[in-house]
Structures are given as structure tokens and as C-alpha cells.
Amino acid sequence: MIKRVGFYREFESQDPNDSAPSIHDAVRLHALYDEPRILEYISSGTEIFSAMGAERDVISHDEWIPGAGSLVTDGTWLWPVELQHYVHRYHVELPDDFMAAVRASKYIAPTVLRGRAEEIVREVFGRSTSAAGVNGTKNAGGFFSWYLSDLTLQSWACLLEGLESAGLHIRHRLTGDMVLSRTGKGGSDPRPVHDAPDVAAVLADPGDGEVALHLWFASDTFTVARVRRLDDATMAVVHDLADLQEPEREQVVAALVRALHQFRDDCRGFVLDRAGRSSHDTWDALILERAWPLAPFPDSVAVDADRGVQPSGSDALTRTEYGHLMVFNRNRVDGPQA
Template identity: 65%
Template sequence: MIKRVGFFREFGPPDTDLSAPSIHDAVRPHGLDDESGILAYLSSGTEIFSAMGADRDVVTGDEWIPGAGSLVTDGTWMWPVELRHYVKRYHAQLPEDFLAAVRAARYAAPPVSRKRVEEIVQEVFGRSPFAADESTQASTDGYFAWYLAGLTQQDWNRLLKNLESSGLSARHPLTGDIVLSRVGHDAGHGRRPSQEGALADILADPGNCEITLHLWFASDTYSVVRVRRLDDATTVVVHELGHLEEPEREQVVAALVRSLDQLHENCRGFVLDRAGRSSRADWDSVICEGLPPNAPLPDSIAVDTTRFPQPLGFDDMSRTAYGHLAVFNRSPKEETRA
């Protein structure tokens, strides 16, 4: 189990456990003799979750801390990236067992293997985006998953513009901020986008990370988008729908359909599952390998007929053509059974 250090209750949301230590109790007038080494250690860990943006200093409120909310690990301990700020500015007191580990490592955090990163991500966030048995887990929320091939930086630029013209913007309508985060082994090594060109570059090459992006429908309504590389040729773009209320959900779905229509030549398939009857990963082998489904049927699923002319397992769904895709929609019989 990963050990945690520096998760003071003021760093979290309003409903954070009040039994967590307070940063105000940890403030000290002077730093330890080896504080510079401790700061170096905090900077040398592996960032496994990267949050974009900044939080205000919770002690004085007079400074913004970039990247606050990101998580760093040495494989044994995990800490928030903003901890370094509080140790440097306020000489925040840290547990002796953590300090002993820092000194034993000579103030340089050891490298963390991909396998260990995956274990930590799964422990902290739940189901790992890299887990081999992901397809056995059922989703609880609705989603619209696109399987897109050959997406270049120019394609992503075009897609982001299509999404914006359809009413879904990567920039917050009031602040203009781009809300993006990364989970995975390379989470701490990517750029933070300040403009659409940089954002398109990141999305075109997510590496070993799962990229999470907000697409804003209104100043208080957004769709969460998750981007991951399935294989060398295919990127999965999942638009989460579960947190949206009616009628916003259907408005967002309509906007996504309009956007996908502009990029259908890159589409290997898609899955629309409003109720989350299945996991999004249940359909990876159906879309990419032409295998029959082994999960409850979604509302709609599209398969590339140039690769798999006779898709199997959709006998209870009506079939329509959409360019090179065969689109299967659930029949009234299936709706009644659901």
C-alpha cells in the first residue's frame, strides 16, 4: 500500500476528512539543516497524475501554486506536488519515517517502474487505465466512445474546431482556461497547453498516458473526455455522459454526433451507451478485431465494414449504413428488456 505524506486537509475539497492534519499545525519558523536536500527529493519524484491550473496558497492566500493537485511518488511514498512549496516557504514539518527514507536515498528519489506506477494509479484512482482485466469491469456511467485512426495534429485541430462550432469548447467560456490532466507513467513529462495548437499536439500523441480534457457546453456544464492510445493506429476518445442531466446530455450527444460526422473518414467505429450497461473497454475487440460482443448491447454501435463485412452478435439491433460503417441501434425489444 502506498504511503502518503503532505496531504493536509486544507489542500482538499470542502468535504475532506477533518481528521487529516492541518498545514497550519505543520508550519515551523525555521527549516531543518538539510531542508535543501528534502526539497530536492520532493522535486525528483515521478509525477503520476498531472493537473493543469493553479491553487492559491492556503496559508496566506497571496500566491498561486502552479500544478497544485498533481501527484508525485517515489514508489513507496506519494505526495501532492504543492508540498514542496509549503516546505520551502513555511518549513512544513514532515513525518520522521518519511524524512528517514529521504536521507537514506541521499536526497534523490529512486526511479519508479511502469508496473509500480500502474499499481499506485490503480490503488489511488481505482481501475487502472493499463489494467489487463479492464474489460471485465462494468461501467456505471454513460459514455460515447469513438475509435479513430491516423489522427495527426492537424486532424485534432480540425476536430477541436468542429467540436467548438457544435457547442463544445476546450476553453472555459468565461476564463478561457483549458482543463487537462494526465494519468500514467509519463504524466509528469508532457507540456501544459496554453493554446489549441499545443493541445492538438498533446492529444495526437498521448503516449502511455490517459489524457482527460473538459469540453464546455456552458460555463457550468462540461463533458469529460478521456483520450488513450489503444494501439499504434487507433486512439480511443471517450466522452463521459453520466454526470450530465437531461436535457443537457442529449444536447451534448447531438453536438458530438455533428462533430464526428465531420471526421467520419477516420472513424473505425463508435459506441453510444447512455446508461453505461457495459464498460467502454468491452468494445475494444469488437471494433478493432471484429469479435462478437460479450457484454450487454449499448444504444448504438458502429463497425467498419471495410474491415469486417459481416459483424456478428447484433441480431437484435436494426442496421443502417453510415459511409463505411454499419451502425446497429438497439431494437424496441431490447429497450423493453433493459
């Protein structure tokens, strides 16, 4: 059974209950002698669930914590990603058995193998609605769409560099092969693009159709990025998640968040739908026409906060901020318990 550390009743995203400890009781005035190395350990765990948006510091209320609600593990312990913030800023006291394990490992978080990651996901979520698609089909049609201001050749080059740094590679790490194709208007006539001298130039000019690029996370794991222009000022970059198992899917989502974060200011919105409850095309109207589609709500939807667009049935949603964007997250009904 996975052990939990750093889940406090004040954390909104962690489905708190009265038995969870209060973070105020864990605050300490001074840091431990090895706190920097403990922070390195906490930050280097494997992320198995990625949450979008940000949550306000529950102690001072003066700072936003990006990705709060995401879950990290070392294979034995599970903690929320925001624990790093509270250890760094408030030197929160951690359980003795966790500290002993960190020190015994010489402050190096173990690599979590795929099988163990799958076990932890099943234990934490069970057969959750996040893992099951429409009609119970696992991960059917899952996607992660970002709507970005028209990307230039230079910005695409920066984005590809960011994807590489996050662990998503345009070439297969063993064979060196690249899978790049161009599709005509209406999704017809896909044509491979061989020996592209500049991948960024191809992505920056999808024409009336779309350009698709494989991004390799491992030798047997990839997501397909599909790029299309919505209008003269907006591009949709849609990453397929349908064929990824739970651990790989969450790691790929985390990598995409890291890579795309640098373009947050140029982002008009995004949609994260792990289970594929609706088509990615359904959400184009929200960006172009400010109209919420009549579709099952995905995991997260972000829109420009200044536009005043509100979803229907918002009582079942939580709201967080992500820069200039307002993020609406569908409440998890079977999330981790503190």
C-alpha cells in the same frame, strides 16, 4: 402535453402503428410560398434525442438521411429530424395549427429551457431504459466512443475547431480556464497540463496512457474527452456522459455527432452507450480483434461494413448505414408513439 408533427407510419424508427398517417398522403407537388422559412424553423429546434446512423428515404428509396430517428422540439411541438428532408424534397403538408404557430413566431423557434426539455423527455420516454443505468442508477458510466485512424496534429486542430463550432469549448466561457491532464500507463499518476502551447499537440501524443480534456457545453455542463492510443493506427476518443442529465446529454451527443461527422471516413467504429451498460474498454476488442464482447448491448455500435462482423442476438437490433459503417441500434421498447 407535447404535440406531435411529422410522425408517419413508414418511419421505422418511430415505432409506427396503424393509426399513424401515411407520408404518401402528405406529399404535394408545389412548395408553399414560405417553405424556406418553415424549413429554417424546423431545422432550428432543440434536439432532445439523438439517433445514430441513417435511414433510407421512404418515398424514393434513393437517398440516405443521416440521424433519422432523432427528435426535435420547440417546447410545444415535437418532430423527427428527418421531417426537414421530406418538407424540402416533397413539400409534405403540415397541420394547420402547426403552420399557424410557426408563422405567429415569425419563423423563429423558441429557446427550450432545461426544465421544459426535461418535461418533454419524461413524457416521450417515461423512465426509459435509455435513461436508467445498470441497477437503476441514472446515467451510470454513460459514454460515446469513437475509434479513429491515428489523429495527427493537423487533424486534431481541425477536430477541436469542429467541437468549438458545435458548442463544445475547450475553455470555460466565463473564466477562460482549461482543464487538461495526462495520465500514465494503467491509469495512474494523473498530471495537470498547464499552459499547453498547443492543445492539439498534447492530444495527438497521449503516450502509453491517456489525455483528458474538459469540453464545456455551458457554464455548469461539460463532458470529459479521454484520448488513448489502441495501436499504431487507431485512437480511441471517449466522451463521458455519466454526469449529464437527459436534455443536456442529448444536446451534447448531438454536438459531438456534428463535430465528428467530418471524420466519418477515418472512423473505424463507434459506440454510444447513454446508460453505461458496459465499460468503454470492453469494445476495444471489437475494433482490434473483430470480436463482439459478451456485454449488455449499448444504444448503438458501428463497425466497418466490409469487415463482416455481426453481433449475436441481432434479431433485437436494427441496422442502418453511416457511410462505410454499419450501425447496429438496440431497439427502444418505450419510444415515442406516432
